[in-house]
Amino acid sequence: MSFSPESLEEFNSADADQVIALLSDLYGSTELATAVVAQRPFDSVDELCTTAQREFESMSDQLVMKSVQAHPPIGATVTAGSLSEKEQQAAMSSAERDKAAAMDRIRELNPKYQETFGHVFLIRASGLTSAEILERMEQRMGNDPDTEWAITREQLAGINELRVRGLFE
Incomplete structure (x- = not known):
């Protein structure tokens, strides 16, 4: 991500293409990013997140699937410095002693989950x-x-909100 706003005001006033690129990286969806950016300016981060949630809920399953598939399988090797790496490491840093066994089992279940769903x-x-x-x-x-x-749609919406809020923390 090359553009990183330091405030909501900067987010609101930045070039639309820059903000679309930023949100596309966060959401894994150019369509969602474009819909959200079209509704700027936002008075608060809460308003931004509510707008994004509303737009996300109206997205077709096909577009949501595209966004889901932009995420690596949990426990898989992820790109160094990526949002997925930071999120997974934050989760794993608080893991108890049997973390390795749990992660091995998650990696084992990933292909079965993908085959099933x-x-x-x-x-x-x-x-x-x-x-x-x-x-x-x-x-x-x-x-x-x-x-x-x-549940997957709900989880993705939560990830999207977490990532957007993280821009302004």
Whole structure:
């Protein structure tokens, strides 16, 4: 990300193409980024997040799937310095002693999850230990595809909000 606003005011006044590029990286969706940027200026970060959530909820499953697939499988090797790396490391830094075993099991379940549901396992990992992530993954493996898709959309929305709020912290 080359553009990094230091304030909401800078975000609101920056060149639209710069902000679209920034949000596209965060969301994994140029369509969502474009829809959000078109509604600037925002009076607060809360308003920005609410607008993004509303736009996200109206996105087609096809567009959301494109955004989901922009995320690497949890526990997989991620690009150094990427948002995914930071989020996964934050989750793992609080993990207990059996972190390695839990991560091995997550890596083992990833292909089965993808085969079952047709997309990567997505979870808002911030603040979760590897054991908690594994527990949720195992629980979600029992879901029917429609239930799991609804949860995946919810998790992606949470990740999007976390990333946008992180811009201004």
